[in-house]
Amino acid sequence: MPPESNQADDMALVDALASCSFVVMGVLTRIAAENDMSLTQLRALGILRDRRPRMAQLADFMGLDRSTMSGLIERAEGRGLVRRVPNADDGRAVDVVMTAAGLELADVVAADVRGALAPFTERIDPSKRAVLVEELTRMLALE
Amino acid sequence: MPPESNQADDMALVDALASCSFVVMGVLTRIAAENDMSLTQLRALGILRDRRPRMAQLADFMGLDRSTMSGLIERAEGRGLVRRVPNADDGRAVDVVMTAAGLELADVVAADVRGALAPFTERIDPSKRAVLVEELTRMLALE
């Protein structure tokens, strides 16, 4: 077992992942801008699509400070995309929930993203698609 | 040939790519912060490692406005990571070049990135690694 080979493989993989991520982020940033949003707001919208977290939970999940979250959600609320509702169990806590307009925009954006990434995903050998999804998913599943 | 199946595959792939990209960007942002840099500066450093572009070329490559580039490079120059040198052929143009300190930091950061992504890349089946690199690379190669 040649360790150099594994190192080289890993370096190539890290480089490929980094390049891929920058391209995907570029696409997401453009689509966000086309919908008058920032990349962070687009991400929050995607997260809130099927969750109803507290401010602190959302901040933890996105790796942001709570003060950052306050500003972010305030701007999104100002646009009518989300609402802040007092938590029923904890008087200190605030739940973040999407509005109908937010859900609608999230759907539009999701379709845009698929369309924008199609030129890339189409280049993938159809027989390798499942493998790619499986490996990427396993990679991200840190249980 | 079931079209629904292909659509579902593509949707899963797009989701996996987006999730993966957010994780990778999170790692890169953290490493940048640990080295007192922004994600954009880290990216610029990686690009300048083996290039010596003009301001406008660098801005185009990174998809940023020239005025954004001016501020970015000014801050990097203030930290001694890059230098701006007048272009020899065009009196209007300015070349951006890395300093020795910039190259050194770029090497440190590259090693950090490999180390930080190792827990992820290690989860990938070694026999699938080459396939993953190949497909991701093909996907990004839009000749």
Next chain:
DNA sequence: TATTGTTATACTCTATAACTATA
């Protein structure tokens, strides 16, 4: 006392518009 969330402050990123210098 500890936790949740907000506000004040400061810095970076980002684009638009106006400008200077050169081609």
Next chain:
DNA sequence: TATAGTTATAGAGTATAACAATA
């Protein structure tokens, strides 16, 4: 006239520190 780059300005994202309300 057109292009390269900078500067002024404004808005968004980000964190730290200080704060009020609740647990």
